[in-house]
Amino acid sequence: MRASRFFISTLKEAPSDAEIISHKLMMRAGMIKRLGSGIYTYMPMGLRIIRKVENIIREEMNRAGAVELLMPVVQPAELWQETGRWDKMGPELMRVKDRHGRDYAIQPTSEEVITDVVRTEVKSYRQLPINFYHIQTKFRDERRPRFGLMRGREFTMKDAYSFDRDAAGMQQSYQIMYDAYVRIFDRFGLQFRAVAADNGAIGGSGSHEFHVIADTGEDALVYCPDSDYAANIEAAEAVAPSAPRAAAAQALTKTPTPGKAKCEDVAKLLGLPLSQTVKSIVLAVDREDADAEVWLLMLRGDHDLNEVKASKIPGLGAYRFATEAEIVEHFGTRPGYLGPIGTKKPVKVVADRTVAAMSDFVCGANEEDFHYIGANWGRDLPEPVVADLRNVVAGDASPDGKGVLAIQRGIEVGHVFQLGTRYSEDMKATYLDESGKPQLMQMGCYGIGVTRILGAAIEQNFDDKGIIWPTAIAPFEVVLCPMGYDRSEAVKAETDKLYAALQASGVDVILDDRGERPGVMFADWELIGVPHRVVIGERGLKEGKLEYQGRRDPAATAVAVADMADFVKARIAA
Template sequence: MRASNYHINTLKEAPSEAEVASHQLMTRAGMIRKLAGGIYTYMPLGLKIIRKVEAIVRDEMNAAGAIELLMPVVQPAELWQESGRWEQYGAELLRIKDRHQRDFVLQPTSEEVITDIARNEIHSYRQLPLNFYHIQTKFRDERRPRFGLMRGREFTMKDAYSFDRDEAGAQRSYDIMFDAYMRIFGRLGLEFRAVAADTGSIGGTRSHEFQVIADTGEDLLVYNAESDYAANIELAEAACLYPTRAAAAQAMEDVATPGAAKCEDVAKLLGIPLESTIKSIVLATDGEKGKVDIWLLLLRGDHELNEIKAGKLPGLAGFRFATETEIVEHFGCKPGYLGPVKTAKPVHVIADRTVANMADFVCGANREDFHTRGVNWGRDLPEPELVADLRNVVAGDPSPDGKGTLSIQRGIEVGHVFYLGKKYSEALKATFLDETGKPAVLEMGCYGIGVTRIVGAAIEQNHDARGIIWPRAIAPFEVVICPVGWGKSETVRDTAQKLYESLLARGVDVMLDDRDARPGVMFAEWELIGAPLRVTVGERGLNDGVVELQARRETEAAKIPVESALEAVLTKLDTL
């Protein structure tokens, strides 16, 4: 490709609403242009990158035995009503009506449609296993679209769906897709981690996220550097930090703590470690006929509640945080001084594993400006109704596999695999005839990759003050040839042209910048765009028989003899 025949329109400044590097740099590099909130036009450079991501994804999906089809963006509401997600999905599901006032949705995902296909197309166990996938536009009506392609409303996703005769087969299909994802992200040239994850609104019982490692990531990834253990913080198991409960050594007494409504303030006021305090969190569940149950969750003062874990506990599905009126009614006190000792009304008490083994702890006294210290289970209050893992892990916690301690890093979710089981096939009555001729419900898995999100995540992981640093596999161009003095020197033109044609012949995706721009301007533009390798051809160098070769991550160029430039470029590319 010649630059004079291509559309390149870079900007010096990023738009004011661009908060993260990928949004700023893609806009400045002319890869995207905003049309509306969370909706972008993919300009030629941006689309070229997206197509390269798609090609790798498609190649590995096909190699794994998946079969490509294409499902519509617009889906009838009846399918979503049949699955139950018409009411469940929430405001992100964009509901529309046609001219006949029939309800439709703009698809955020395709479980319902693919299950409808399966129930009409799969009739016998002889057709199984089967895996369909497509790469298609999705729409999720984000409340606050931001971060460019990272959290847009319209985006491109690859979603695949496996169908099997039994759970064992479905687990094999899951493993095949997991391995395919490992190959995909390896080929993309990204540093990533596969972590066990919560299944969320998709449903199912087994799930892994594929996270691109980046300091700007919204997800916290927990891992053990000494083993294979890795999980999203939502799912990471938090061990009890005390192997046994110590015997009581203090008398229980109320102490004045004026204005100390937080555990940190209490610890400072009383001159005790924060780890000796207990944090009280009050939740509520709404039952039938207006009945409300109140739950008191207890965590160590330096720990944070994991709401995903809490929501999976018996009786706490669909919980909400209790109102101040409900708190005062059950504890006789406003928030900030709450505790499990002598509540005004009975409440369900659930203690985190670590809290259950604490002794002589400090908690709220259920009266304003007072806390109680020297509190002990069994002596001063009944044992908790339930002991459970309630908290987020912190760096340094023991690993659940018993092999060292946990570390935490940030990541950007770009892929997710789920074992769905019969969640959708039962709801939509997707069955097949087994070997005995009897109907059986299909077992399903689903597997998503955020194609356009990968582009943003790659930039978040790979950029510097000068611009983007693309992995070779998804760079818009692998090599850019920058002739200095294109319009003045025939020798420069001939040398650059010859190298360009030689690289094309060897299958290299190369750009020849024949716009006759000033060297500084030309170099800065391609550093912004992020071409992995730059070859500079100038008359001064040619007089010495050399061209200059510089990888995007390098700060200095290497002088290469003109006659060996082609092989030098190919060799260098193999290292990127």
């Protein structure tokens, strides 16, 4: 490719609405152009990267035995109604009507469509297992699109769906896809981590998320440096304290805490560690023929509620946070002074594992400007229902018992799910087993955010000059920067010779023949992030040398003219 025949459009400054580094750099490098809120045109430079990402995914999916098809973007509402997701998906599901008034969804995912395909095409156990995938446009009507491709509304995703005879087969298909994902992210050249995750709205049983490691990541990843344990913050188990609860040593005392509604302020006033306080979180569950049921969740003052864990407590699946009116009705006071002792109306109390192991703790007294100190289970209030309610923190014991936990930030770019019969049961997707009896198919689903990979890769790989692409997904592997290409026959001849040699070797090379000044030329390619650069100049040619510089290299390396093609190929291979 010659730069004069390509489209290069770089900017010195990012648009004012670009918020994070990947968004800023992609806009400046001319890779994307904003069309509307969360909707982008992929410009030629950006599209080249997308195609390379897709090609790696496609090769590994085919290698894993998946079969490619292509499902439509627009899907009939009837399929989504069969699984109940037409209503459950909420406003993120874009709904449209055709000219006849029929309802359709602009697909955010394709579980319903692929299940419909398989239930009509697969009849016998002899046709299973099978795994279909496609790479297709998706649309999710995000409430607040932001961060460029990281949280847009229209995006490209690879989604695959496996169908098996039984749970054991489904788990085997799941492992095959998990291994394929590891190969995919290895080939991308990105630092990543696979973590156990919650299935969320997709449903099913087990799942793993694949995260690109980046300090700017939205997700907290929990792992044990001394073992293979890894989970996202939503799924990471906070194990119960190993030491038994200490015996009560203090009397229960109602203590004035004027104006101190937060645990931090109460602890400071009383001269106690924050870890000796207990915070109260009030939830409510609506009931059809009665007032809402009110729950009190108790966490240590320095811990945070894990809302996913709370939703898994029996009876709290559809919880919401209680209103202030409901709180006053049940506790007799406004938030900030709440506790389990002496509530105005009965509430269901659930204590986090850590709180259940505490003694002589501080909690609200259900009276404004007052807290109890010296509260103890069994003596001052009944033993609670105990559950894992909190987010883990660095230094907690690892659930596998092999060390302590550490936390790093990541950007989710892939997710694999064991769906089981979540969709096949709703849509009656069955096959005939060896005895001729119908059985529900066991499903798995597997997604990779193709366009999100671009943003995540940049968040992991950039410097003050611009993007630093891993070679495998760079828009071009090598850029040739001739000094005076249009003025020096020697420079032009050697540049063309090297360009032809690299092309003949299958190297994805671009020759910058635009006639720009060296400073402009270098700045453009450093911003765009091409990982390998060769400079051809008259001075170097007189010495029989060309200059090579990797995008991360602090300085250029002089290489003999005759050796440069092989040198570049070796660096790419490395």
